[in-house]
Amino acid sequence: MEWLLERFATLPESPAFTHEGRNVSYGEVITKVDAFGTEIRARCIQPGESVLILGDYSPEVVCLILALAQNRNVIIPLSRDSVIELDTALAVSGCDWFAEFEVGDIQVNIVERRIPTDNALLADFLKTGAPGLVLFSSGSTGKPKGILHDFNRVADKFRKVRQAVTAIPFLMLDHFGGINTILAITSSLGHVVTVRNRSAASICEAIQNFKVQLLPTTPSFLTMLITSRLHENYDLGSLKRITYGTEVMPQTTLDRIRQAFPSVEFQQTYGLSEVGVLRSQSRPDGSLWVRIGGEGFQTKVLDDILWIKSDYAMVGYLNAPSEFDAEGWFNTQDRVEVDGDYFRILGRITDLINVGGQKVYPTEIEDVILSLDNVLDVAVFGERHPLLGQIVVAKVSLAEPEDVGALKVRIRKACMAALAPYKAPSKVVISSETLYSSRQKKIRQAPKS
Amino acid sequence: MVPSQEAILAIIFQALTNLNLERDASSQVPLDVDTALFGGASALDSLALVSVISDVEMAVSDAVGEPISLTDDQALSQQVSPFTSVRTLCAYVLQLTHERA
Numbered sequence: 001m002e003w004l005l006e007r008f009a010t011l012p013e014s015p016a017f018t019h020e021g022r023n024v025s026y027g028e029v030i031t032k033v034d035a036f037g038t039e040i041r042a043r044c045i046q047p048g049e050s051v052l053i054l055g056d057y058s059p060e061v062v063c064l065i066l067a068l069a070q071n072r073n074v075i076i077p078l079s080r081d082s083v084i085e086l087d088t089a090l091a092v093s094g095c096d097w098f099a100e101f102e103v104g105d106i107q108v109n110i111v112e113r114r115i116p117t118d119n120a121l122l123a124d125f126l127k128t129g130a131p132g133l134v135l136f137s138s139g140s141t142g143k144p145k146g147i148l149h150d151f152n153r154v155a156d157k158f159r160k161v162r163q164a165v166t167a168i169p170f171l172m173l174d175h176f177g178g179i180n181t182i183l184a185i186t187s188s189l190g191h192v193v194t195v196r197n198r199s200a201a202s203i204c205e206a207i208q209n210f211k212v213q214l215l216p217t218t219p220s221f222l223t224m225l226i227t228s229r230l231h232e233n234y235d236l237g238s239l240k241r242i243t244y245g246t247e248v249m250p251q252t253t254l255d256r257i258r259q260a261f262p263s264v265e266f267q268q269t270y271g272l273s274e275v276g277v278l279r280s281q282s283r284p285d286g287s288l289w290v291r292i293g294g295e296g297f298q299t300k301v302l303d304d305i306l307w308i309k310s311d312y313a314m315v316g317y318l319n320a321p322s323e324f325d326a327e328g329w330f331n332t333q334d335r336v337e338v339d340g341d342y343f344r345i346l347g348r349i350t351d352l353i354n355v356g357g358q359k360v361y362p363t364e365i366e367d368v369i370l371s372l373d374n375v376l377d378v379a380v381f382g383e384r385h386p387l388l389g390q391i392v393v394a395k396v397s398l399a400e401p402e403d404v405g406a407l408k409v410r411i412r413k414a415c416m417a418a419l420a421p422y423k424a425p426s427k428v429v430i431s432s433e434t435l436y437s438s439r440q441k442k443i444r445q446a447p448k449s
Numbered sequence: 450m451v452p453s454q455e456a457i458l459a460i461i462f463q464a465l466t467n468l469n470l471e472r473d474a475s476s477q478v479p480l481d482v483d484t485a486l487f488g489g490a491s492a493l494d495s496l497a498l499v500s501v502i503s504d505v506e507m508a509v510s511d512a513v514g515e516p517i518s519l520t521d522d523q524a525l526s527q528q529v530s531p532f533t534s535v536r537t538l539c540a541y542v543l544q545l546t547h548e549r550a
Contacts, residue, residue, distance in 0.1 A: 356495065386520045391499055405463065405504065409470045412500070416471060422496055427503040 001069045001131070004155060004187060005030055011189050014164075017059040018210055019194045020104060024059040026189060032059060036067035043110060045097055047072035048126045050134075052090065054078050055101030055108075057169045057194045062182060064099060064108060069151045074122070074132035077179070079172040084136045084144050090115050092146040092319045093134045105194075121148060121316045134318065135176050135273050146318030147176075147273045154179065157276065157296065157312050158187035165240075166191040167214035168206055170198060170221070175439055176273040177246055181216050198440060200225045204234040211238035216269070218440040219249040220377075226256045227376045227399070236261070245269030245277075247441050248347050248363040249288055252370040258286055270345065274323070275330050276312035289342040299343075306332045306343065335361075351444055353382030354390050355422045362444055365392060365425065368418045369411055374399050379435045381444040383427065394425040397435060404430055451550045452512045457542045458482070460512070461535055464504035468497055482539070487532040498532060505542070513546055 008016070012027030024032075045051065051073050055061045061077075068075050076093050078086065094117030099110045125132060131151040136144045167185050169192055171178035185192050193210045195202050198221070206212060222244060225231055242257070242264055249268065258266060268290040271277030279294025293299055296311035307329045316322050324330050337344040346361050353360040362380035369378040376397045382390035394411060408428040415424035437443050452460075462480045469477045478484060478492050485491040487498055502519050510517045518524070524531055524541065531541035 385499065386525055387495060387499055391503070404507070405467050408500075408504070409467050413471045424496075424500075426496065426500045427507075 001066060001152065001155060003159060004066070005033060005070075007161075007187065007189065014189055015191045016186060016189075017062075017192045017194065019058045020106075020196070029059060029063060029186075032063035033067045033070070036064050037070060039110070040067055040071050040073075043097075045071065045073065045110075047129070048074070049096035050074040050076060050094060050132075051097040051099055051110075052076040052078060052093070052095040052113075053099045053101070053173075054080065054086070055099075055105045056080065056173055057178075057182065057192070058101070058105030060106050060108060061101060061173065062186070062192075069131040069155075072129055072131045074126075074134060074148075075151065076134040077173040079174050082136075082172070082174050084174070088144060089136055089146075092136070092144070093117065094119070117318075119318055121318060125150070125315050132315075133179065135174060135179070137273060143319070145320045148315040148318055150315055153312055154276065155183055155187070158183050162188045164188045164190040165214045166193060166210060166212050166238075167216065168193050168195055168203060168212055170195075170203070170215060170217045170440070171246070172439060175246075177216070177269070177271060177277060180271065180277045185214075200228055200230045204230055204236060207236050207239060208234045213238055213240045214243070215239060215241075216243045216245075218246050219244050219253055220247065220436050220442050221440045222257050223250065223253045223370065223377055224436075226253060226260060231260060239264050241265045241267060243267045243269045245271060246439070248345055250363060250367040250370050251288060252367050254286065254288065272308070272330070272332060274314050275308045275310035275332075278308070278310075283342055287344075289339060289344050291342050300329070301336060301338055301343075304335050304337075305349065306334045306336045306345075308332055351381075353380075353392055355382075355392060356388040358420070358422045360392060360423050364419060365394065365415060365423055366442075368415050369394055369396065369425075372410060372414055374402055374407075377435050379431075379442050379444050380425065385426075388426075391426040392423065393427045393429065395429045395431045395435065397431050402430070404428060450513065451546045452509070454539060454543055456512065457509070457539050457546075458535070460505055460508040460542075461501075461538055463508065464501045465535075467504060468493075468501055482534070482536040484535045486534055486538060487530065502532070505538070509542055509546070513549060515549070517542075517545060517549070519545075 008026040008030050014026050015023050016026045016029045017024040051068050056079055065075055094115045096114055098113040099108050101108045133149040133151045135147045169181045193206050193212055195206045268282045269280050270292045278292045278297045281291045283289040298309040300307050309329050333349050335346040335349055347363045351362050365380045366378050369375055376399050379395045381393055383393045385391040411428055412424040465478050465480055486493055506519050529537055531538050
């Protein structure tokens with residue numbers, strides 16, 4: 001990690017963070033990392049011990065992470081409204097120390113909290129003497145998996161200096177994309193603008209007030225933004241680039257958002273907690289075709305499924321067998337189409353709905369429904385059905401109240417006009433609840449019955 | 450509250466009306482108690498049937514104030530399939546709502 005701090009020292013006056021109206025320069029970041037280092041030693045937090053950090057982005061949270069990495073600890077970042085319950089996380093990762101930030105994420109209370117784990121993978125990793133990073137898969141299908149990374153290896157991807165930008169760390173602290181964002185911005189000596197919450201209004205306000213240039217976000221957030229039209233109330237002229245990833249982007253949303261932000265470059269990102277975030281370039285025609293790869297990454301397609309080999313891959317799962325094959329390839333479970341060196345991501349095969357033996361991707365149906373009047377958003381998922389195995393269910397949130405029968409007729413007609421008949425939802429439910437998780441990803445789950 | 454036979458018929462006909470709205474003029478399903486829902490004589494394929502059943506389930510559940518399943522083991526093990534015709538479906542829903550009451 002020393003190279004990163006040395007880089008910070010080259011521009012000590014430059015703004016590193018704006019957090020709750022307070023500016024922190026790169027020089028101050030170095031001072032804070034040193035101060036946390038002193039505290040870590042004073043508390044006798046030993047190298048190799050695990051420290052769970054509970055909070056959201058702030059200069060202090062990031063500086064504590066860097067100081068712990070310097071001290072070669074295993075860092076387990078968790079956000080307060082994490083999709084993973086704290087007890088679930090602790091049961092998988094264990095911990096030695098618990099660092100809880102107060103609301104505002106400036107003051108931290110570090111206490112000793114020994115939750116032992118007898119984990120062979122972790123024990124072997126600790127022998128390397130490298131700092132660790134534990135993140136959790138969201139566990140939308142099954143039990144969350146603890147993913148162990150070598151922190152140095154994660155950071156190494158950012159040794160090459162890129163253009164400094166002002167950006168919002170939109171993805172959370174406990175998401176690989178979030179850690180990726182914070183390292184990408186700071187390693188290029190960019191300016192991190194934190195937000196208190198990820199609502200569309202709060203994000204727009206931060207972009208306007210701090211002339212944010214880069215917004216790394218999710219398709220779900222962009223769908224919400226464009227249907228709420230909140231962006232029209234703010235001056236977002238500073239935005240140069242919006243990146244989107246973590247789930248499949250509906251073409252309807254991309255078309256609308258490109259129209260609303262004609263001078264902004266849109267870039268699809270692609271990454272997985274297990275292999276890291278690949279470099280990507282969207283085809284400039286406004287389509288969802290994307291070139292992915294970059295130094296340290298190899299891709300191949302087997303039976304329409306994307307496989308990745310990565311120099312930045314995880315060490316392994318803490319609570320599941322490795323999913324890398326003998327040659328180090330990882331099955332992404334994402335079905336793709338290929339056109340030359342461009343890919344189009346169709347969706348997770350685990351999200352597939354099987355209607356009487358016919359396969360359906362939720363996103364293609366969501367795309368049709370999203371283009372209808374009065375529809376704010378939609379989540380499509382499969383529900384078990386004795387006659388067909390599974391049926392397609394669409395959970396819709398509406399701008400104005402509408403009779404569910406009339407809505408279903410509209411939806412089915414539109415789907416039948418655009419897609420094969422078996423893809424038209426058999427069931428339509430109007431939802432007043434949010435269709436997103438705290439990771440700003442769509443929740444595609446049948447309600448528990 | 451237990452819905453009347455007329456109310457249940459109205460629910461089924463509404464589901465078939467919704468289905469007709471998405472079909473062309475030559476494949477309209479007649480709103481008749483003897484309309485076949487499933488099997489050789491039916492104009493509905495399994496996808497259309499499932500959609501109609503889902504509409505009926507939701508409307509009946511709303512009417513009785515609790516979730517009603519028309520495709521559980523009980524429904525599928527009836528001697529005469531509830532999905533034979535509008536009449537059998539109506540009779541089965543009526544039986545089910547009385548059992549619940």
